[in-house]
Amino acid sequence: MSQVVLELQIAPAGTPHAVASCFHCGEPCPDRAFVADGRSFCCFGCQTVFSLLRENGLDHFYQLQSAPGTRVRSTAAPAAKWKFLDDPVVQERLYDFADATQARVTLHLPAIHCVACVWLLENLFQLHPGIGKTRVNFTRREAAITFVPAKIKFSELAALLASIGYEPQLTLGETEHVPASPLRQKAWLQIGLAAFGFGNIMLLSLPFYFGLDSLNGPWFRALAGWLNLAMALPVVTFSASDFWRAAWLGLRQRTLTLEVPIAMGLAAIYLSSIFQVATHRGPGYCDSLTGLIFFLLCGRLFQKKTYDRMTFDRDYKGFFPLSVTRKTADGEESVAISRLRTGDRLLLRHGELLPADARLVAGAACVDYSFVTGEAEPVACAPDSHLYAGGRQVGGAIEVETVKPVAQSYLASLWNNEAFRKPRDLDLNSLTNRYSRQFTKLVGGAALGAAAFWLFREPAKSLPAFTSVLIVACPCALALAAPLTHGTVQRLLARRRIFLRNALVVERLAAVDAIVLDKTGTLTTPDERGVQFQGPALSAAERDWISSLARHSTHPNSLRIAPALGAAALPVADFQETPGGGIAGQIAGHRLCLGSPAWVRSRCNPAGSPSWPVPEPAAALSVLVAVNGRVRGGFALENSLRPEVEQLIARLGARYELALLSGDNGRETARFDKLFGGRAVLKFNQSPADKLQFIRDLQQRGRTVMMVGDGLNDAGALQQADVGVAVVEAVGAFSPASDVILDAAELTRLPRVLEFSRSATRIVRAGFLISALYNLIGVSIAAAGLLQPMVCAILMPISSASVVFFACSATTWTARRMDLLGGPLPAAA
Amino acid sequence: MSVVIILILASLAVGLGFVGAFVWCVRSGQYEDTTTPSLRILSDEPPPKTGKSKKTLK
Numbered sequence: 001m002s003q004v005v006l007e008l009q010i011a012p013a014g015t016p017h018a019v020a021s022c023f024h025c026g027e028p029c030p031d032r033a034f035v036a037d038g039r040s041f042c043c044f045g046c047q048t049v050f051s052l053l054r055e056n057g058l059d060h061f062y063q064l065q066s067a068p069g070t071r072v073r074s075t076a077a078p079a080a081k082w083k084f085l086d087d088p089v090v091q092e093r094l095y096d097f098a099d100a101t102q103a104r105v106t107l108h109l110p111a112i113h114c115v116a117c118v119w120l121l122e123n124l125f126q127l128h129p130g131i132g133k134t135r136v137n138f139t140r141r142e143a144a145i146t147f148v149p150a151k152i153k154f155s156e157l158a159a160l161l162a163s164i165g166y167e168p169q170l171t172l173g174e175t176e177h178v179p180a181s182p183l184r185q186k187a188w189l190q191i192g193l194a195a196f197g198f199g200n201i202m203l204l205s206l207p208f209y210f211g212l213d214s215l216n217g218p219w220f221r222a223l224a225g226w227l228n229l230a231m232a233l234p235v236v237t238f239s240a241s242d243f244w245r246a247a248w249l250g251l252r253q254r255t256l257t258l259e260v261p262i263a264m265g266l267a268a269i270y271l272s273s274i275f276q277v278a279t280h281r282g283p284g285y286c287d288s289l290t291g292l293i294f295f296l297l298c299g300r301l302f303q304k305k306t307y308d309r310m311t312f313d314r315d316y317k318g319f320f321p322l323s324v325t326r327k328t329a330d331g332e333e334s335v336a337i338s339r340l341r342t343g344d345r346l347l348l349r350h351g352e353l354l355p356a357d358a359r360l361v362a363g364a365a366c367v368d369y370s371f372v373t374g375e376a377e378p379v380a381c382a383p384d385s386h387l388y389a390g391g392r393q394v395g396g397a398i399e400v401e402t403v404k405p406v407a408q409s410y411l412a413s414l415w416n417n418e419a420f421r422k423p424r425d426l427d428l429n430s431l432t433n434r435y436s437r438q439f440t441k442l443v444g445g446a447a448l449g450a451a452a453f454w455l456f457r458e459p460a461k462s463l464p465a466f467t468s469v470l471i472v473a474c475p476c477a478l479a480l481a482a483p484l485t486h487g488t489v490q491r492l493l494a495r496r497r498i499f500l501r502n503a504l505v506v507e508r509l510a511a512v513d514a515i516v517l518d519k520t521g522t523l524t525t526p527d528e529r530g531v532q533f534q535g536p537a538l539s540a541a542e543r544d545w546i547s548s549l550a551r552h553s554t555h556p557n558s559l560r561i562a563p564a565l566g567a568a569a570l571p572v573a574d575f576q577e578t579p580g581g582g583i584a585g586q587i588a589g590h591r592l593c594l595g596s597p598a599w600v601r602s603r604c605n606p607a608g609s610p611s612w613p614v615p616e617p618a619a620a621l622s623v624l625v626a627v628n629g630r631v632r633g634g635f636a637l638e639n640s641l642r643p644e645v646e647q648l649i650a651r652l653g654a655r656y657e658l659a660l661l662s663g664d665n666g667r668e669t670a671r672f673d674k675l676f677g678g679r680a681v682l683k684f685n686q687s688p689a690d691k692l693q694f695i696r697d698l699q700q701r702g703r704t705v706m707m708v709g710d711g712l713n714d715a716g717a718l719q720q721a722d723v724g725v726a727v728v729e730a731v732g733a734f735s736p737a738s739d740v741i742l743d744a745a746e747l748t749r750l751p752r753v754l755e756f757s758r759s760a761t762r763i764v765r766a767g768f769l770i771s772a773l774y775n776l777i778g779v780s781i782a783a784a785g786l787l788q789p790m791v792c793a794i795l796m797p798i799s800s801a802s803v804v805f806f807a808c809s810a811t812t813w814t815a816r817r818m819d820l821l822g823g824p825l826p827a828a829a
Numbered sequence: 830m831s832v833v834i835i836l837i838l839a840s841l842a843v844g845l846g847f848v849g850a851f852v853w854c855v856r857s858g859q860y861e862d863t864t865t866p867s868l869r870i871l872s873d874e875p876p877p878k879t880g881k882s883k884k885t886l887k
Contacts, residue, residue, distance in 0.1 A: 119872040
């Protein structure tokens, strides 16, 4: 430690200092005020957690991984925040199970990120006698906790979790979450049973492949035949049940979906097997039948891959908190949003979200609507003005009175649009289904033709020829080509942190010919590159002072200014933070103030002292800085373009029709007009409903539209578009309902993803061609009445396997060529 | 040749036993989460430090 101090003292100002990192969370420790047991911590919160764990013999946590914790804000939520969890109505919705003595609850803890987290949470019982067994589901970031409510209240449990850095995320949507596990269990059972049937029937059929049944005599053939039929029965009825149902649905809607020829083929194989065994003509085709069903189920499993942590169907409820602070006659109480009534007085603190449309009663409201409207700058609101749900208060606490129920607010009304009622995953016009329509007609024709031909020549061969054609032409390979190719695309892109809702999205991506982009949060981002200093140039030492001071606050503006000025972390003495005003402190003997113009002028700039003349109007400067009682200058905080956006737009513009929609006002029109080179339609001041309508108009002109957006204000447009792409800063964070969830860092790969999906479509077509060739050969042999069981048994698995191999390897090869091959699947998936 | 029948019956019995085990293991939810157990196995029980008294808290 002494070495670090020495370095801090001798290092010249302006160079990065060696900073110790926090033993608990790994973040840099700006000052060395927090030391326990010879280890340094970045803040009081981290130090407290360390001491707590150490006292309870849980310091094994730190051996599993270095700096395994998450930063615990020293302004951790007071226990009162969780009071609403003691409400029986809320408990009833959240508990998995409860009886007189104990209760079990599954909580979403987004902070879970490593092995040590799993271990610590599963040893939670060592921290409190009221806590029993905990089970962590890492992929879902969930912990199922059993506890004794008599010893630890639910609110105390939540507060305990929050105090060690695992704050439960309790949003309104969370309580309505229904796990879909029975369906997944059924899929596993189906595939397991098919594998059992396939393996055992193959074993029993081996003697027939090699002609060994002559050793055992006809009775063995009959025995094996009937056993095979018995084992195939559950596979045909249970494992393949979804194909029967889909085929029946398709027939009832008078469309020839791919399931129709599949079901025809399955029925033909099973019935002719029964016929063969019953009439002692042969051993049947149960081996091929079960193998086929097994392959088909594998293909489906591949396509149906879902990401546990990704939610593609979120609406505003996933964004709203579960509770708010309500003012009552005798103080404040925490109340569940579902019990909020019109006319309630609510108290909103800095960073809290307004859950319903409301009227401002008291306090200086400065509302950040960026997530709802896309408007980048927070809006200052006059008393008595109307505030919209979804806005976030910035600054001090305000008091509001709700004027509408939560479900009827401005924001929620967007979800009443008909765009949200169309089913997304029913795609009768997919490539596979278009092909299968032709295919079914062809095969039906060929089977009837063969039957008719033999009817005149040799009537005994007519029926076998008819069934043989149906059996051989069973479009197993056809059914596998698309799911496997698209499933591989989905899997490979997930490694690049680009998550597709399902494999069908690939096909729609390939068809896109118009792209609509959102501005705020999608093309631009509030980061340190948009920070501009105005005033006499800052010296290196001054930059270090300001950056060190800003590092002490978690206010969004401080978080942007600190990295913009360098990585310095000098000790700060006498630090003060005024909510809604600014921060002040003593650094290297100088008194610094950083905050809103009004606050800095009144607090840190005594009248008469010489200052930098602040230009009027001062509104363009969000933050002023004063050194030793003199205003030194101001910071303008603009949203900067994400890196490489210019190239992105140039590449997209070369091929697609582009448009930019923004909820923001038009002050940056010129900048974006230049960026798009005059090719694109630019629209500003767009409401969420305007965006939706714009997409609908494009679609009516025959365009296939991709919408790229980020906030709730884009939710309608994302839903209406053929492909909705949600850009997120952190995977697993909130994103509106969409088809693709894209990590913001991967935005520049968008053109490549589109190109990749077009290649995938070509691969599917090539797969169709291969399977068509097999069918042509097989069908011509079958139609000629020459089909031997042996040939059939070999031809069918080979055709399926070669299509599987082709689809997977061609897709992977294309991805490698396009440099889209990422590392191993991140834990997020 | 009747020994073949015994073999077939034996192999079927074994196979059905495994199917039964598989069904039980899917039903009991073992396929719900396949990631966490692989992480859990990495963290051994820590050496006892604070004595056995903590055990009673369970």
